Structure formats: C-alpha cells, structure tokens
Amino acid sequence: MNTGTLRKILLFAFFSVLCLLILVPFYAVTIASFKPGEDLIRYGLNLRFDLSAMSFDNFVFLFTGEHAYFTWFFNSLLLTAVQVVLTLLVSATVAYGFSAYEFRGKNLLFVCVLLIMMVPFEILLLPLYTLTFNMGLMNSYSAIILPGVAGAATIFFFRQYLRGIPKEMIAAGRVDGANEYAIYARLILPVMKPSFAAMAILNGMNSWNNFLWPFMVLSDENKYTLPIGLKTLLTPYGNNYDLLIVGSFFSILPILVLFLGFQKYFIDGMTAGAVKG
Amino acid sequence: MIKNFLYSQKVAPYVFVLPFVLVFIIFWVYPLLSSFGMSFQKVTLGQEASFIGADNYTKLMGDTIFFKAVRNSAVYMILTLLILIPFPMLFAVLINSKAMWGREFFKSSFFFPALTSVVVAGTIFRLMFGEMEGSLINSLLGVFGVEPVKFLKGQTTGFVALVALASWRWMGVNMLYFLYGLKNIPDDYYEAASIDGASAFQRFTRITIPLLKPTTIYVLTISIYAGLAMFIESMMLWNGNNSPKNIGLTIVGYLYRQGIEKNNLGYAAAVGIVLLIITMVINLTQLALSGMFKKEEE
Numbered sequence: 001m002n003t004g005t006l007r008k009i010l011l012f013a014f015f016s017v018l019c020l021l022i023l024v025p026f027y028a029v030t031i032a033s034f035k036p037g038e039d040l041i042r043y044g045l046n047l048r049f050d051l052s053a054m055s056f057d058n059f060v061f062l063f064t065g066e067h068a069y070f071t072w073f074f075n076s077l078l079l080t081a082v083q084v085v086l087t088l089l090v091s092a093t094v095a096y097g098f099s100a101y102e103f104r105g106k107n108l109l110f111v112c113v114l115l116i117m118m119v120p121f122e123i124l125l126l127p128l129y130t131l132t133f134n135m136g137l138m139n140s141y142s143a144i145i146l147p148g149v150a151g152a153a154t155i156f157f158f159r160q161y162l163r164g165i166p167k168e169m170i171a172a173g174r175v176d177g178a179n180e181y182a183i184y185a186r187l188i189l190p191v192m193k194p195s196f197a198a199m200a201i202l203n204g205m206n207s208w209n210n211f212l213w214p215f216m217v218l219s220d221e222n223k224y225t226l227p228i229g230l231k232t233l234l235t236p237y238g239n240n241y242d243l244l245i246v247g248s249f250f251s252i253l254p255i256l257v258l259f260l261g262f263q264k265y266f267i268d269g270m271t272a273g274a275v276k277g
Numbered sequence: 278m279i280k281n282f283l284y285s286q287k288v289a290p291y292v293f294v295l296p297f298v299l300v301f302i303i304f305w306v307y308p309l310l311s312s313f314g315m316s317f318q319k320v321t322l323g324q325e326a327s328f329i330g331a332d333n334y335t336k337l338m339g340d341t342i343f344f345k346a347v348r349n350s351a352v353y354m355i356l357t358l359l360i361l362i363p364f365p366m367l368f369a370v371l372i373n374s375k376a377m378w379g380r381e382f383f384k385s386s387f388f389f390p391a392l393t394s395v396v397v398a399g400t401i402f403r404l405m406f407g408e409m410e411g412s413l414i415n416s417l418l419g420v421f422g423v424e425p426v427k428f429l430k431g432q433t434t435g436f437v438a439l440v441a442l443a444s445w446r447w448m449g450v451n452m453l454y455f456l457y458g459l460k461n462i463p464d465d466y467y468e469a470a471s472i473d474g475a476s477a478f479q480r481f482t483r484i485t486i487p488l489l490k491p492t493t494i495y496v497l498t499i500s501i502y503a504g505l506a507m508f509i510e511s512m513m514l515w516n517g518n519n520s521p522k523n524i525g526l527t528i529v530g531y532l533y534r535q536g537i538e539k540n541n542l543g544y545a546a547a548v549g550i551v552l553l554i555i556t557m558v559i560n561l562t563q564l565a566l567s568g569m570f571k572k573e574e575e
Contacts, residue, residue: 004376007376008376008377008378011371011374011376011377011378012377012378012379014371015368015371015372015377015379015383018368018383018387019383019386019387022386022387022389022390022445022448022449023386023389024413025390025398025401025402025405025445026389028401028404028405028413029397029401032404040404042409042411043409043411043412044404044405044407044408044409044411044412044413044415045401045404045405045407045412045413046411046412046413046416047413047416048411090296090297093293093296094293094294094296094297096293097289097290097291097292097293097294098293098294100290100293101286101289101290101293103287103290103291106290109294109297109298112297112301113297116301116305118498118502118557118560119305119309119553119556120502120505120506120529120552120553120556121506122506122508122529122532122549122552123309123312123532123549123550123552123553124304124305124308124309124312124549125529125532125533125536125549126312126315126532126536126537126542126545126546126549127307127308127309127311127312127315127546128304128308129536129537130311130315130320130322130542131303131304131307131308131311133322146300146304147300147304149296149300150296150297150299150300150301155297179284180284180286180289181284181289181292184293205392208394209393209394209395209396211394211395211396211509212508212509216537226394227394227395227396227397228396230396230397230400231396231513234400234516239516244400245400248396248397248400248401251394251397252392252393252397255392256389256392259385259388259389259392260385263385266388267384267388267453270388270391270450270453271453271454271457
C-alpha cells in the first residue's frame with residue numbers, strides 16, 4: 001500500500017469517528033422517542049437499543065393524545081412562513097434602495113445596518129419588552145415579527161447580490177417610461193429570485209428555532225410556538241418526557257427534510273454573512 | 278402633485294429604505310436609548326420610573342452574583358473560542374484535501390446539529406449529561422471504571438456539558454465558514470510552495486492561516502458576541518435560570534433574572550449596558566489589533 005492510500009484511509013477513518021460522535025445525540029433521541037418516558041427518568045438518555053422496551057406508544061400519543069403539540073407546530077409553521085415572506089420582501093426592497101441609488105445619508109444609513117449586526121440583541125430585550133407592553137402588543141405575533149422585519153444580514157446579502165445586476169436594466173426601464181417602483185417590482189425582483197432561496201432558508205431556520213423573544217412575549221398557551229411549547233413540558237414539578245422527546249424528535253424532522261432537499265441553499269445562507277462587504 | 282413627488286428619482290430611494298429607517302429607530306435606537314435611560318432609574322413595569330443617578334451602577338460594582346455571571350460568560354466565551362476556531366479550521370483544511378473521500382457527506386452531517394433549536398439540543402444534552410449511572414456520558418465513563426459524575430452540580434463539569442453543547446452545535450457551521458474561506462485561496466500558491474520544498478505544515482502555517490485571516494476575524498467576531506450573550510443554552514441545561522450556586526448563570530441570564538423574574542428593570546438595564554460595553558470593547562480591540570498586524574506585514 002502506498003502512502004497516498006494510507007493517508008486517504010486515515011483521513012476517512014478520522015472523519016468517520018468524528019461524524020459518529022456528532023450523530024450520537026441524534027441516535028440517542030431517536031431511540032428514546034420509542035421508549036417510555038419513565039425509562040428516561042430511571043436510566044437517563046442512553047444508547048441502549050432494546051426492542052422489548054420499545055414501542056410506537058409515544059408516536060401514537062403524539063398524533064392522537066390530548067395535548068397542544070400540533071397547535072404549537074402549526075403556530076410555528078405559520079409564524080415562520082409569515083416572517084420569512086415579510087422579511088424577504090422588506091429587506092429586498094431596502095437593499096434595492098441601497099444598491100440602485102446614490103442619495104444623501106446613504107453611507108450613514110448603511111453603517112447603521114452594520115451596527116445592528118454588532119449590537120447584541122439581548123441587551124435590547126428589556127426596553128423592547130416595555131415598549132411591547134406599552135404598545136399593547138403583548139401576546140401578539142406582531143411583536144415577534146416587526147423588530148426583525150428589516151433583517152440586517154438579509155439586507156446585506158441582497159445588496160451584495162444586487163451588485164451583480166447591471167445598472168443598464170434600470171436605465172432601460174426608465175427609457176420605456178416605467179416609474180421607479182415599477183422598475184423594481186417588474187424588472188429587478190424577478191431577477192433576484194435565485195437569491196431568495198438562501199435567505200428564505202436562513203430566515204426560516206432562525207424563525208423556526210427562535211426562542212427567547214417569543215418566550216417573553218407570548219403568554220397564551222394556544223399561541224406558543226414549538227420551542228416554547230416544548231420548554232413548558234419541563235416544569236419544576238416533573239417533566240412530561242413522553243411528549244417532550246418524541247416532540248423534539250418530530251420538530252427536527254421538517255427542517256432535516258428541507259435540509260436534505262435544499263442543502264446548497266442552506267450553506268449559501270449560512271455563509272452569506274462571511275461574504276466580504 | 279404628491280404622486281410626482283413620490284415618483285421622482287430623488288425621493289424614490291428614501292421610500293425604498295424607509296422600512297429600515299423605521300425599524301432602526303423604533304426597535305433599535307429607541308430601545309437602546311431607553312435602556313441607557315432606564316439604567317439610571319428605578320423602573321418597575323406598570324409604575325412611574327424615578328431617577329436615581331448612578332445608583333444601579335454602584336450597586337452593580339458591589340454585586341458578587343453579577344461578577345459570578347461575568348466570569349461565567351467570559352470563561353464560556355474563551356473556551357468556545359479555543360475550541361471552535363482552531364478545530365473547525367483544521368477540519369476544513371483536512372476535509373478540503375484531495376485525499377478526502379465522501380467530502381459532501383461529512384460536510385452535511387457536521388452541519389446537522391445546527392438545524393436543531395437550542396431548546397431541543399439543550400434538552401438532549403441535559404439528559405445525556407444526566408447524573409444517573411445509565412445516562413449516556415456516565416455509562417461511557419463507566420466502561421473505563423469511572424464513578425458516575427453529577428455533571429450539572431459542579432462548576433467544572435457543568436461547563437464541560439455547556440461547552441460540549443456549543444461545540445456540537447457550531448463545529449459544522451464554523452467549518453463551513455473556513456471551507457468558504459479556503460475556496461478563495463488560489464491553488465497556485467500551494468503548488469509554488471511545494472516546488473520550493475515547503476512541507477505540509479509550513480504550507481498550513483505560511484499560506485493557509487494568513488490567507489484565512491478575514492474568515493478567522495469574522496468567526497472570532499461572531500463567537501465573541503455569541504459567547505458573551507449566551508443564555509438559553511444554560512437555561513435549558515439547568516431547566517431554568519437557577520443553577521446550583523449559580524454555576525451556569527450568565528450575564529444575559531442575570532439581566533433576565535433581574536428584569537423579568539424580579540421586575541427590577543432599571544438594574545437589569547444597567548447589566549445590559551455593561552454587557553454592551555464589554556462586547557464593544559473586546560470586539561473593537563480585536564478588530565483594531567488584527568488591522569494593526571496587517572499593517573506590520575505590509
């Protein structure tokens with residue numbers, strides 16, 4: 001065997017071990033979702049694969065039992081969909097303004113976009129909380145959607161993308177007598193389509209998994225999103241593991257399926273921030 | 278008349294960026310200023326606030342629990358930096374090498390953990406690091422004859438669980454960032470270096486590391502931010518914001534405790550301002566330092 005093949009085998013072995021380590025928690029939660037919740041309390045989360053202790057009971061309970069899981073699930077779906085559509089449209093519009101025109105205050109405003117990316121959102125939690133309270137928006141989805149509607153990272157990404165679109169297109173639209181907004185809506189938006197996928201996924205993932213701010217705003221159980229609902233299954237008085245584990249498992253599935261189908265866009269979306277300005 | 282005004286090329290850009298300006302003013306500038314203002318007041322939700330000068334800050338400087346939170350956040354940040362920068366960088370270089378089989382498969386499976394929410398991932402790790410003999414980590418330790426460890430009851434072991442959770446979730450993402458950076462390094466550089474007789478290690482230290490610098494700075498910046506602002510990970514591991522002897526309390530956790538749990542908003546706002554200052558100082562210093570080094574090289 002030459003050193004080249006040996007190196008290949010060593011590399012492959014090394015990454016296989018690493019990969020196993022990374023997949024272990026997924027494996028553990030998958031088999032736990034087939035075991036009774038008491039097992040978890042008694043033995044903890046482990047890798048024991050014991051068919052005799054496993055059943056579909058939790059899944060039956062998930063789909064037919066009396067609980068709010070699917071209310072939370074559909075709330076999350078709805079909120080994610082609305083948030084993605086609004087954020088993309090608003091951010092794309094703003095990005096177009098930044099890239100297609102020269103205007104007074106443009107640079108200053110763009111510095112503000114960058115600034116948003118540098119200030120930890122967490123320090124704004126309390127003033128936002130009091131603001132939401134005073135605006136009477138507590139327990140509403142508007143309070144969750146509005147602060148993020150002009151997403152800094154999304155604006156940044158779209159602006160980068162728009163740089164690649166020739167200015168002649170805009171000029172041609174003007175010659176044809178289209179007004180500024182028609183040019184954007186009819187000529188530019190269609191060309192931007194490919195860039196929407198990556199940002200839809202990035203925003204969708206963030207929104208699906210978003211926890212702290214919705215947790216602070218929402219108090220009505222029927223309005224909870226999935227992460228909040230799952231969190232409430234853990235109480236100081238005992239934990240509802242039957243639903244928690246199978247519910248956690250089931251909450252990963254949609255995003256995993258999406259990921260396997262649209263991997264390229266996930267990766268484009270995640271690395272979008274690393275693009276140099 | 279109004280229509281002509283709105284449709285003019287001078288006005289249109291402002292219409293386009295208006296949503297951003299509104300969001301920026303309402304949800305960033307205003308809260309930031311009010312946070313600053315609140316930090317000099319005694320504020321309780323639903324009651325009139327009263328100005329108390331720098332009292333909140335003076336109290337904060339003598340608050341040992343606050344310093345415990347700062348220390349926890351700082352230690353967490355440093356540990357995540359030490360793990361989540363060099364390892365992903367190394368893995369990216371290895372996975373990028375021509376001798377790699379199944380590159381795409383490994384790239385995606387490393388990315389899987391980033392798809393889970395902190396709530397789900399935190400729950401899984403809490404149970405894996407459970408104190409029972411049979412829970413995952415303890416049963417592994419048992420194979421080596423180690424007695425079951427009560428991970429979440431001790432400072433060091435608790436941090437092992439916290440850092441393991443962070444590493445698990447972010448290793449693949451950071452690796453992707455570095456892979457992205459590697460794409461921008463022309464192959465010619467490596468070929469030229471090989472011809473000049475540079476070893477693999479030399480190529481790594483002389484070409485890869487310096488040319489990955491923009492990516493490293495990016496990852497460093499977001500990791501500092503994420504490390505110092507960490508909260509939910511701790512909340513999930515300890516099933517709430519109260520860990521034994523505050524071993525898992527972070528700065529944002531303390532902000533949350535004071536502001537939301539104790540309705541002591543002014544004091545919590547002061548915690549937030551201190552966090553903002555710490556984050557800004559560290560990140561600006563880091564950015565300035567890396568800029569300075571750049572000049573020295575030139």
